[in-house]
Every structure is written in structure tokens, then in C-alpha cells.
Amino acid sequence: xxxxxxxxxxxxLGKDAHQKAEEFAAEQDGLDKGKQVYLNTLAVYAVNNxxxxxxxxxxxxxxxxxxxxxxxxxxxxDLMLPNVGRIECRPVLPGEEVVVLxxxxxxxxxxxxxxxxxxxxxxxxxxGFVPARPIINNSEIIEINRFESIDILIxxxxxxxxxxxxxxxxxxxxxxxxxxxxxxLAGSFRSTATMTRQYQDSQTSSISRAKVVxxxxxxVLLMELTPTNSAVFDIRLRVYPAENTLHxxxxxxxxxxxxxxxxxxxxxxxxxxxWMQLEFDCQHEEKFSVELKLGEISIIEExxx
Amino acid sequence: MExxxxxxxxxxxxxxxxxxxxxxxxxxxxxxxxxxxxxxxxGHQDYLEALNKTWEWFCRSIHKFDNSKVDxxxxxxxxxxxWINGYLKWRIKDLYASDSHYTISLDQxxxxxxxxxxxxxxxxxxxxxxxxxxxxxxIKIAEIQKSEKKTWGERVAKFIExxxxxxLKRRCIRNNAECNCQLLAQRLLLTKPSxxxxxxxxxxxxxxxxxxxHWKKKCLPLLKExxxxxxx
Numbered sequence: 001x002x003x004x005x006x007x008x009x010x011x012x013l014g015k016d017a018h019q020k021a022e023e024f025a026a027e028q029d030g031l032d033k034g035k036q037v038y039l040n041t042l043a044v045y046a047v048n049n050x051x052x053x054x055x056x057x058x059x060x061x062x063x064x065x066x067x068x069x070x071x072x073x074x075x076x077x078d079l080m081l082p083n084v085g086r087i088e089c090r091p092v093l094p095g096e097e098v099v100v101l102x103x104x105x106x107x108x109x110x111x112x113x114x115x116x117x118x119x120x121x122x123x124x125x126x127x128g129f130v131p132a133r134p135i136i137n138n139s140e141i142i143e144i145n146r147f148e149s150i151d152i153l154i155x156x157x158x159x160x161x162x163x164x165x166x167x168x169x170x171x172x173x174x175x176x177x178x179x180x181x182x183x184x185l186a187g188s189f190r191s192t193a194t195m196t197r198q199y200q201d202s203q204t205s206s207i208s209r210a211k212v213v214x215x216x217x218x219x220v221l222l223m224e225l226t227p228t229n230s231a232v233f234d235i236r237l238r239v240y241p242a243e244n245t246l247h248x249x250x251x252x253x254x255x256x257x258x259x260x261x262x263x264x265x266x267x268x269x270x271x272x273x274x275w276m277q278l279e280f281d282c283q284h285e286e287k288f289s290v291e292l293k294l295g296e297i298s299i300i301e302e303x304x305x
Numbered sequence: 306m307e308x309x310x311x312x313x314x315x316x317x318x319x320x321x322x323x324x325x326x327x328x329x330x331x332x333x334x335x336x337x338x339x340x341x342x343x344x345x346x347x348g349h350q351d352y353l354e355a356l357n358k359t360w361e362w363f364c365r366s367i368h369k370f371d372n373s374k375v376d377x378x379x380x381x382x383x384x385x386x387x388w389i390n391g392y393l394k395w396r397i398k399d400l401y402a403s404d405s406h407y408t409i410s411l412d413q414x415x416x417x418x419x420x421x422x423x424x425x426x427x428x429x430x431x432x433x434x435x436x437x438x439x440x441x442x443x444i445k446i447a448e449i450q451k452s453e454k455k456t457w458g459e460r461v462a463k464f465i466e467x468x469x470x471x472x473l474k475r476r477c478i479r480n481n482a483e484c485n486c487q488l489l490a491q492r493l494l495l496t497k498p499s500x501x502x503x504x505x506x507x508x509x510x511x512x513x514x515x516x517x518x519h520w521k522k523k524c525l526p527l528l529k530e531x532x533x534x535x536x537x
Contacts, residue, residue: 009336014354018437026449029458030497034446049357053335053364054328069532072458073494073525093439103517119439122353151329158325 008116008125009150011046018121020045027068040065040077043089043115046124047079056157057082075102078109084160085110087153092116092127092144099147101140106132107260110156114147129153132261163302166225166233167284169207177211184210184220185240206234213301215294217249218242221301231284233305238277239269239292248273252294256280259287307381310337311372318368331364338363343386347397349404355396362392460535461528465490472531476523484509484516486524493520494528 021041025034044065051058062080064070078086088109090099099114114127128147164175206226213219220242226234237256241248248269256265256278265278282288282305289302313334320327339360346352370388372381437445468474468487477485484505492500502520506513 007336007340009332010339012353012356012360014357015351016354022445022449025446027457028450029462031443031446031450032497033458034450035442038442038446049361053361054331055323055364056328068457069529072461072532073528117439121437121439121442150332154325154328154332 008127009050010123010125011050013042013046013122013124017042017045017049024068024071028072033072036075037071039091039093039117040071040075040089042117042121043077043091043124044079046115047087047089047113047126050126051079051081054154056154074104076105078105081110081157083163084157087129088112089115094119097144099142099144101142103140106140110160111153112142112147113150113153114142114144126150131156159300160302163287163304166223166235166282166303166305169209169225170227174209178209178223179211181208181210181222184212184222184242211301212242213292213299215252215292215297215299217245217252217294219248219252219292221290221292228281232281233284234279234281235305236277236279237290238275240275246274247271248276249294252276252292254278255291255293257289257291264288306337310334310381310385313337314367314370314372322365331367334367335360335364338385338389341382341386341389343383343390345390345393345397347400349397349400351400352397355393355400358396359389359393363389457532457535461532462495464531464535465495465528473524473527476519476527478511478515478519481509481511484511484519486519486527489516489520489524490528 021038024041025038028034028037044060044063048058048060059080059082060066062082063086064074064076064078070076077089077091079089080086086109088101088105088111090101090105090112092099092114094117099112101112105112109132111129111131113129116125116127118124127144129150129152130142130147131152162175164178165173168174206224208222208224210220210222213221218241220240222238222240224236224238226236228234237254239248239252239254250269250271250273252269254267254276255263258264265280267276267278269276284305287302287304289300292299313330316330317327317334320330347355349355370385372384465473465487473487473490474485477483489505492505493502502516503513506516509516
């Protein structure tokens with residue numbers, strides 16, 4: 001092995017993997033399509049094994065690649081992770097330097113794993129992971145050197161599992177780190193009375209919880225949820241400085257992303273802002289994520305209504 | 306290397322199974338351990354399945370690896386290799402037992418097609434017994450597709466061409482009957498190589514985006530539904 005080459009994790013492709021790939025390729029019409037399905041199947045099978053090693057839950061049978069009609073119409077190699085989402089396991093053949101994403105896999109994906117085959121098709125190497133967010137709307141070609149550590153995938157999976165279920169808030173079930181605003185803001189320099197008045201001004205049916213996050217500076221995220229008569233919830237998201245500071249750090253950015261990772265709202269702190277907010281509404285079961293970003297550091301929280 | 310290995314093992318053991326910290330440390334540990342030259346190899350056609358089982362076991366059981374009783378003159382790498390091989394050896398034995406084979410010596414000479422004597426180990430070095438290499442994949446796929454009397458793909462293709470109930474033709478974009486699901490399916494799925502959406506858009510005088518979203522939102526779900534029916 002060339003010592004300048006980084007070592008990658010290897011997954012053996014046993015006879016079981018090849019049997020599955022054969023079965024799926026046999027359904028296809030034409031050599032190229034058959035070959036595509038064969039390699040996609042091996043890639044998904046291998047990643048599935050690998051995630052099992054790490055005790056990450058997978059659901060092959062909920063994956064489109066394991067559904068014969070979708071794999072026939074699309075060039076897909078997705079693997080479903082329950083309560084998390086789909087990852088796409090793209091095959092990379094010897095000598096290939098880029099991963100080309102077919103249009104059909106540019107949506108509904110958490111991100112992409114590059115799976116490199118050797119000529120013998122007896123092992124694959126995991127080259128790395130790229131989250132979908134920077135890919136979408138940008139480019140459908142990813143150079144191999146842009147794939148990053150699998151740690152990023154592990155973090156995303158963990159974060160999505162910790163997803164805050166806002167519906168449970170209505171039943172009085174709160175995630176540990178989301179506390180009553182009075183408690184969180186008690187230590188704040190700003191008078192608690194003004195703060196609480198601000199959110200109690202709204203309807204009595206709304207529920208507020210706050211959490212301190214760290215983006216290099218401590219920031220309080222305040223989430224106010226108001227059920228309406230229909231299946232829609234009004235959501236107000238406010239950001240305050242924590243610690244003993246009066247103002248938000250300048251250039252602090254607050255962004256809301258929809259389920260597919262598109263940014264839908266954004267606001268940015270200017271000089272001497274003492275708070276900022278975004279207001280929007282959400283359907284029942286809608287998922288969104290909130291990003292707080294200051295310089296290079298960003299924190300993402302995932303929510304489901 | 307030894308220190309890094311020690312550190313990673315401790316890191317894995319410090320955290321509970323399923324935690325991101327443990328998963329990250331395990332991933333890094335595996336990358337190092339898989340490179341150990343002493344990991345047992347075997348010529349059995351299902352060896353890779355045994356190896357896969359071994360890595361799965363390794364991840365689950367690494368906290369049971371006890372380094373304290375080890376002779377200090379031995380490196381951690383050697384001790385760990387022996388520990389892994391202790392499990393792998395039995396998984397390989399299982400393979401031969403289920404074949405009701407006896408253990409074959411890797412060094413025993415056997416004849417190959419050209420009549421010259423080679424050992425099993427030589428063959429092993431060339432290829433993994435029984436698996437398909439990338440070069441032979443075309444041949445293999447042609448064979449398996451031929452053996453399926455009529456592939457499901459062919460049946461779907463026939464359906465698209467005939468479209469007896471006009472199910473596909475009926476789904477067209479507003480004010481342009483020509484831009485319908487049958488035409489798109491023919492151009493995008495059946496024609497080899499398939500047409501580009503941009504070319505079809507120019508020809509039919511509609512925007513790329515209109516075609517793309519019609520294809521994605523109307524045609525594909527319909528085709529998926531039809532595909533299900535055909536399979537049943």
C-alpha cells in the first residue's frame with residue numbers, strides 16, 4: 001500500500017452481497033442498466049453492513065433501492081435510516097475521480113457516501129461523506145477530494161435522532177435541554193420581567209421553551225409555539241444574548257431550512273441588536289431545522305411539528 | 306501507532322454502544338485494525354462473509370478485549386491480531402463444516418486449466434474464489450438477464466409503448482398535449498442513450514423546469530404505480 005494514500009475503511013463483499021445484486025440486476029432490461037443496478041445494490045449492501053457494525057439502525061426494505069419499481073426507473077442507491085432519513089451510497093469505480101449525481105438523487109437525501117470498488121469486486125472502501133445541503137442547487141458533480149470524514153454523518157444521524165418533537169410540547173413532554181424561559185433567562189443580564197412579558201403578551205395557548213446554545217458565544221434560543229384552529233402551528237423563534245451581555249454578536253445569523261434542506265428564511269444581527277426573531281407557520285408533521293451561525297461556527301437544531 | 310491504537314480502544318470502551326463518540330472512535334479503530342497484515346485469510350468462497358461477521362463481532366465485543374494479561378514484550382497490534390483471529394478462525398471453520406468439507410491446505414498443489422501445478426494460495430492471490438470481477442460483470446449480467454425469460458423491464462417497456470388505456474398519454478402539461486407522460490417515458494427511459502430534458506424542451510417549446518417537474522411529479526409516480534401492477 002502506498003503510504004501517501006490515506007487508509008479507508010474496507011467492507012468485504014461476500015457471496016450474499018453478490019447474490020442480492022444478481023437478483024436485482026436480472027430484473028433489468030439491458031446491460032448498462034443491469035450493471036448500474038448491480039453496482040448500486042452492492043454499494044447499498046456494503047454501507048448497510050458497515051452501519052450495522054457501528055450499531056446505526058438501517059431499514060433496507062424501506063429504501064427505494066430495495067424497491068424493484070423505483071430502482072428500475074431511477075439510478076438510485078439510497079439507504080433508509082429510520083427516523084433520520086435517506087443516505088445515498090454512490091459507487092465509484094477504479095480510476096474515477098468524481099461522483100456524478102443523477103437528478104433523481106439530488107432530493108430527499110441527508111447526504112452522499114462515496115463507495116469505491118476494486119476490480120475484483122470483493123471489497124469496497126468508504127471514501128467519505130458529503131452532506132446534501134451544500135450540494136443542492138449547486139452542482140451535481142462531486143469531486144472525490146470533497147468527501148469528508150464519516151464523523152459528519154455520525155453527527156447528523158445523532159442530531160436527527162435528537163430531533164425536537166414540537167407536538168409533544170403540547171402534551172407537556174419536553175426535551176431535557178429545552179427549559180422554561182424564566183429558568184434559562186434567569187441568569188441573564190437583561191431583566192427577566194421584560195423578557196417574560198414579551199412572550200406572555202401573545203395568546204395564552206402558546207408554549208415557550210428556551211435553550212442555551214454555544215456558537216463561540218452563548219446564545220439563548222427561544223421557541224414559541226402557538227396552535228391554531230386548523231392543523232397549522234404558528235412558530236416564533238427568538239434569539240437573545242446569554243451570559244451577561246446586552247447585545248447579540250454582530251453578524252450572528254439565524255436561518256430556517258425546510259425538510260429538503262433549502263433555506264427558507266434568514267435574518268442577521270446588526271450592531272447592538274439585543275434580539276432578533278423569525279416568524280413562520282408549519283403544518284402538522286412538517287420538519288424544519290434552525291441554524292445559528294457565527295463566523296465559522298454553526299449549530300443546527302432539528303424540529304418536527 | 307501503538308499509542309494511537311491504545312487511545313482508540315480506550316475511547317471506544319469509554320462510551321456506550323450507539324453513542325456518536327463510540328461510533329467515531331470505532332470507525333477510526335477499524336481503519337487501523339483492518340490494515341493489520343496478520344489478519345487470517347482463507348481460500349473458502351465464503352471467506353468474505355466470515356470476515357464481515359468478524360468485523361461485526363469486533364465492534365460489538367472490543368470492550369471485552371483484555372490487554373492487561375499480555376506479555377509486555379508483545380506489541381498491542383500482535384495481541385489484538387491474535388484476538389481477532391481467534392474469532393475469525395472459528396467462523397472459517399463453520400464454513401467448512403457447513404460444506405461438510407475437510408480443511409484444504411493452501412499449499413497443496415492442484416491442477417489448473419493449462420495443466421501446470423499451482424497451489425490454492427496462488428489462485429487466491431489472483432481472485433477471490435467465486436466472486437465476479439468488474440471486467441467480467443458485463444458477461445455475467447448478460448447471462449442472468451437472458452435466463453430471466455422476460456425481464457420486468459421489458460414488460461414495462463411494452464406497456465409504455467402500447468399505453469392501451471391512454472393512461473400515460475392523457476397526462477400532459479397544460480395547453481400542450483404533445484408533452485405527455487408517454488412521450489417523456491419513451492424519450493427518457495426507453496431510448497438508448499436517453500434524450501436530454503433540455504433537448505425535449507427545445508423541441509416542444511416548453512421550459513426545462515416545466516418538463517422536469519411534470520416528469521417528476523406526474524409521470525414517475527404513475528409509472529411506479531403501473532410497475533407495481535405489472536409485477537403483480
